[in-house]
Amino acid sequence: MSASIDNLINVNFTKGRNDLLNFGLKLGGKGQHKPYVFKPEDLFFLGEQGAYYSPVDISTLFQDAAGTVPVTADGDPVGRMIDLSGNGNSAAQSTSAARPTYNTSPDRLSLDKVDDTLIITVPTGGWNGTMVLATDEGTVSYGVDIPAGEYEIGGVYFPGNAINGVVFLNSAMTNIEKSNTEEYFIENGAGVDYSEVTSFNDYWRDRSEITEFPLIDTSSGTSFILAWYNCTSLTSFPLIDTSSGTNFDAAWRNCTSLTSFPLIDTSSGTSFDAAWRNCNSLTSFPLIDTSSGTSFSLAWRDCTSLTSFPLIDTSSGTSFILAWRNCSSLTSFPLIDTSSGTSFYRAWLNCASLTSFPANAFDNIKGGDFTLAFTDTNLSQESIDNILVSLATSGIDSGTRAFDQSGGSAPSSTGEAAIDTLRSRGWTVSVTGGY
Amino acid sequence: MMTKYQQRATIAVPEPLIAEANQLALALGESAADDKTFNTAAWQDAEGNLYAVSSTVAKPIFAQIAGQPLQAPDHAPDMDLAAATRSQALLQINGGIATPDVIAVILGDRLESAQDHIKALGLTPIPQDTP
Numbered sequence: 001m002s003a004s005i006d007n008l009i010n011v012n013f014t015k016g017r018n019d020l021l022n023f024g025l026k027l028g029g030k031g032q033h034k035p036y037v038f039k040p041e042d043l044f045f046l047g048e049q050g051a052y053y054s055p056v057d058i059s060t061l062f063q064d065a066a067g068t069v070p071v072t073a074d075g076d077p078v079g080r081m082i083d084l085s086g087n088g089n090s091a092a093q094s095t096s097a098a099r100p101t102y103n104t105s106p107d108r109l110s111l112d113k114v115d116d117t118l119i120i121t122v123p124t125g126g127w128n129g130t131m132v133l134a135t136d137e138g139t140v141s142y143g144v145d146i147p148a149g150e151y152e153i154g155g156v157y158f159p160g161n162a163i164n165g166v167v168f169l170n171s172a173m174t175n176i177e178k179s180n181t182e183e184y185f186i187e188n189g190a191g192v193d194y195s196e197v198t199s200f201n202d203y204w205r206d207r208s209e210i211t212e213f214p215l216i217d218t219s220s221g222t223s224f225i226l227a228w229y230n231c232t233s234l235t236s237f238p239l240i241d242t243s244s245g246t247n248f249d250a251a252w253r254n255c256t257s258l259t260s261f262p263l264i265d266t267s268s269g270t271s272f273d274a275a276w277r278n279c280n281s282l283t284s285f286p287l288i289d290t291s292s293g294t295s296f297s298l299a300w301r302d303c304t305s306l307t308s309f310p311l312i313d314t315s316s317g318t319s320f321i322l323a324w325r326n327c328s329s330l331t332s333f334p335l336i337d338t339s340s341g342t343s344f345y346r347a348w349l350n351c352a353s354l355t356s357f358p359a360n361a362f363d364n365i366k367g368g369d370f371t372l373a374f375t376d377t378n379l380s381q382e383s384i385d386n387i388l389v390s391l392a393t394s395g396i397d398s399g400t401r402a403f404d405q406s407g408g409s410a411p412s413s414t415g416e417a418a419i420d421t422l423r424s425r426g427w428t429v430s431v432t433g434g435y
Numbered sequence: 436m437m438t439k440y441q442q443r444a445t446i447a448v449p450e451p452l453i454a455e456a457n458q459l460a461l462a463l464g465e466s467a468a469d470d471k472t473f474n475t476a477a478w479q480d481a482e483g484n485l486y487a488v489s490s491t492v493a494k495p496i497f498a499q500i501a502g503q504p505l506q507a508p509d510h511a512p513d514m515d516l517a518a519a520t521r522s523q524a525l526l527q528i529n530g531g532i533a534t535p536d537v538i539a540v541i542l543g544d545r546l547e548s549a550q551d552h553i554k555a556l557g558l559t560p561i562p563q564d565t566p
Contacts, residue, residue, distance in 0.1 A: 065466065075438030075545055077492055079466075094468030097460065097491035101440075101545075112549035114445070114490040115474075156477075 038180040040132075040167050044085040049170035050127055051089040051120060053081050053153075055107045055163070056188045060084060063099075065092040074104045081109070081118055085167075091118035091153060100154055100163065106189020108136060108162040109154075117154035118163075124148050130173040131209075134185030135160025138194035141178040143212025144168070145233060157205035164190035193217040198244075201225040208232045218242060222268075224251040232256045235281075242266060246292075250274040257281055266290060270316075274298040281305055283329075290314060294340075297321040304328045311336060318366070321345045332356035342367030343400075350376045352407065357383035361390050368396040368427065370403040379408035381415070384431065388418035391427075401427040408432055438545070440492035445541045445552030447533035450476040450485040452522065456538055458515045459522035460489075463500060467510045478558040484535045486558060490549035498542060501526055532557030 040052045055061060060082035061071035067080040067090070077099035083089040093099045093116075100109035100116045109118075131144040137160040146168070153166060165185040173181070186192055194200075195217035204210065205226050211233045218224075219241040228234070229250050235257045242248075243265040252258065253274050259281050266272075267289040276282065277298050283305045290296075291313040300306065301322050307329045314320075315337040322345065324330065330351050335358040338344075342365075348354060354377045374387065388411055391403060403422065410433025411419065419429045448456040453473045460472035476485035505523060507514050525538045533539040533556045541552040 065468070073436040073438040075440050075492060077440060094466055095471050096464040096466050096469050097472045097489045099491070101492050112443075112490045114488055114549045114553070115472075116490075 038184060040165070040181050040184055041084050041086070043167065043169055043173070043177060043181070044087065048085075049087060049123070049125075050085055050129070050168040051083045051087060051091075052085040052167045053091060053163075054084060054165045054185075054188070055081070055102060055109050056165070057084070058102070058107070061102055065094045067092075071102045074102065076102050078102050078109050078118070087123075089120055089123065091120045093118050103162070106164065108164045108189070110162045111154045111158055111160075113156055113158060113161065115156070117152045120151045120153065120168075122146050122148050122151050125170075127168050127170040129169045129171040130167075130178065131169075132165075132167040132173070132178060132181040132185070133159070134163075134165035134182070134190035136162040136164060137191040137197050138216060139164070139182045139185045139190045139192060140194070140214045140216050141173065141182060142210050142214060143172070144209045145211050146209045151209075157202040157207075159194075159200075159203040160191065164188070196220055199223045200227045202229075203227050204231055205229045210234060212236075213238060215240060219244060221245055223247045225249045226253070227251045228255055230254045235259055237262055239264060243268060245269055247271045248275045250277065252279055253277040255279050259283065261286055263288060267292060269293055271295045272299045273319075274301065276300050276303060278302040283307055285310055287312060291316065293317055295319045296323045298325070299323050300327055301325045302327075306330055308332070309334060313337065314341075316340055318342045320347045322349070323347050324351060326350040327354075328352050330354050333358065333361075335359075335361055338362055339364035339366075341365045343369040344373045345369050346372045346375075348374050348377055352376055353378055355380050355383065355408070357386055359386040359390060360393070361387065363390050363393045365391075365394050365396065367399055368394070368402065369400040371400075372404045374403075374405040376407050377405065379405065379432075381409040381412050384409060384411045385415040385418070388415040388422070388429075388431075392418040392421040395425075396427075397425040401425065403427060403429045403431075405431045411435065438492075439494050441495050441545050442493045442497060443490065443543055443545050443547050443549065443552065444493040444497055445488065445490040445549050445556065446473075447478065447486040447488050447539045447553075447556045447558060448473045449533075449535045449538070450487065451535075452525065452538065453487050455515075455518040455522045456487075458519040459505075459526075459538075461511045461514045462505045462508060462516070462519040462523075463497070464508075465510070470511070470514075477561055478553065479561050480533055480535075480557050484533075485561070486533055486556075488553060488556075488558065490552060492545050493542070498528055501528070501540075 062080040063069040065079040079099045080092045098115045103110045126147045128145045132141045200221050215238040239262040263286040287310040297319045311334040331353050349372050457470040460469045472489050473487035476487045478486045478488050527537040528540045
């Protein structure tokens with residue numbers, strides 16, 4: 001056999017980007033030839049569209065947006081970062097005060113998370129593929145769909161405090177391409193996997209371009225407030241480790257394309273306010289562990305496609321304000337534990353399909369604020385009777401005592417008797433039929 | 436080589452003063468786009484007054500220049516010098532928390548964090564809308 005390795009490489013060069021990279025890796029360490037060393041610019045070898053930025057190469061950094069004053073020292077502002085992909089998509093910032101700062105050891109662009117950001121003008125057609133984002137806290141690959149026009153790297157909401165490198169490729173990277181790119185950035189000082197981050201507040205907020213979210217290490221995370229808020233293009237979510245998470249307020253709010261949600265570990269979670277608010281493509285919800293949850297205000301508000309709701313453990317829940325408001329596809333509701341509940345203000349308001357509600361649901365509640373709780377529902381007579389009788393059973397005779405129902409059926413004489421009892425205890429009650 | 440940007444300046448502009456403060460930014464800055472320095476009033480003080488905040492590394496001469504008579508720079512010869520001068524008169528450097536009648540500035544070492552400066556200004560992000 002006389003074929004040389006060089007010949008083999010030439011053959012594979014013509015076949016495509018993936019073959020080049022895979023073959024190159026196989027060559028590593030073999031024979032007397034220099035091992036192939038991956039560089040992110042190799043991803044663009046065949047003229048792929050996208051961009052690649054790396055502050056490791058200081059010659060690509062300029063203090064001004066025009067690219068006339070080079071960055072020369074740790075602490076200089078960065079107004080322009082040259083695209084290393086060969087596509088000429090440099091990132092720039094015209095406003096002086098909004099420029100990130102170049103820092104060394106490792107080379108990175110530090111963000112003040114007030115206004116620092118670099119802007120890329122994404123060319124016509126946009127980029128639909130993979131983004132590898134390396135920050136000081138973690139380096140991961142995302143599926144992205146970025147429309148043509150201005151796109152910001154940095155900003156107030158960012159998964160880290162510095163940009164250590166970014167690649168946008170206008171096609172889906174293979175797993176080996178992703179891992180090679182991630183490793184390249186990590187070897188140059190980027191954070192590895194977010195495993196040491198405790199607060200993920202606002203990290204991926206407003207990232208509507210993310211179509212695929214990776215299985216990152218969130219095992220140290222205690223706070224996830226607004227972490228994925230407005231990630232409107234995510235259709236699924238990975239089974240990340242949230243076992244240490246205590247606060248999930250608005251974590252997935254407005255993830256309007258999520259059609260399913262995994263059975264994550266929320267056993268330490270105490271606050272779920274607006275956690276899944278307006279996830280209006282979810283048709284079902286998993287039986288997550290909410291046994292430590294105390295506040296569920298707005299948690300599932302506007303989840304308009306939910307057709308069923310699981311029997312989650314709400315035994316510690318005190319606030320259910322607007323929790324299921326406008327879950328307009330729910331037809332029935334499970335017998336959740338409301339024994340710690342103090343406020344149900346507007347909890348099921350606008351659940352216009354809600355017909356069936358169980359008996360004994362409120363027998364042991366601690367507070368009587370049901371203002372507008374069942375307004376614009378479709379409760380059957382048995383269900384409204386169930387609710388009224390249960391409220392009477394609770395014995396609440398102090399504090400806020402208000403109940404509203406409209407739509408659906410009027411109560412029977414059983415329900416009316418319960419209303420009489422409630423009114424004798426100071427409740428204000430309004431029901432369908434006007435009794 | 437040592438950077439010339441040895442300081443960090445974090446500036447809180449009361450919402451009604453944003454337009455004029457941007458003229459000051461134009462006069463003190465280095466780019467024709469510096470009239471976009473202060474944008475959304477996304478921060479508030481304890482009384483609920485709203486502010487736009489910007490933070491940037493700055494050269495040590497910043498405080499001195501900020502106190503001198505302003506001139507329209509080459510990058511913005513047609514700027515509103517009167518508006519910039521009115522804003523300049525409201526500058527309060529390292530004078531404590533932000534208030535609606537001043538443009539409060541925290542000027543410190545470049546390694547100080549913008550977030551710490553914002554705390555020193557007594558500002559917090561405006562909370563999310565709820566019900």
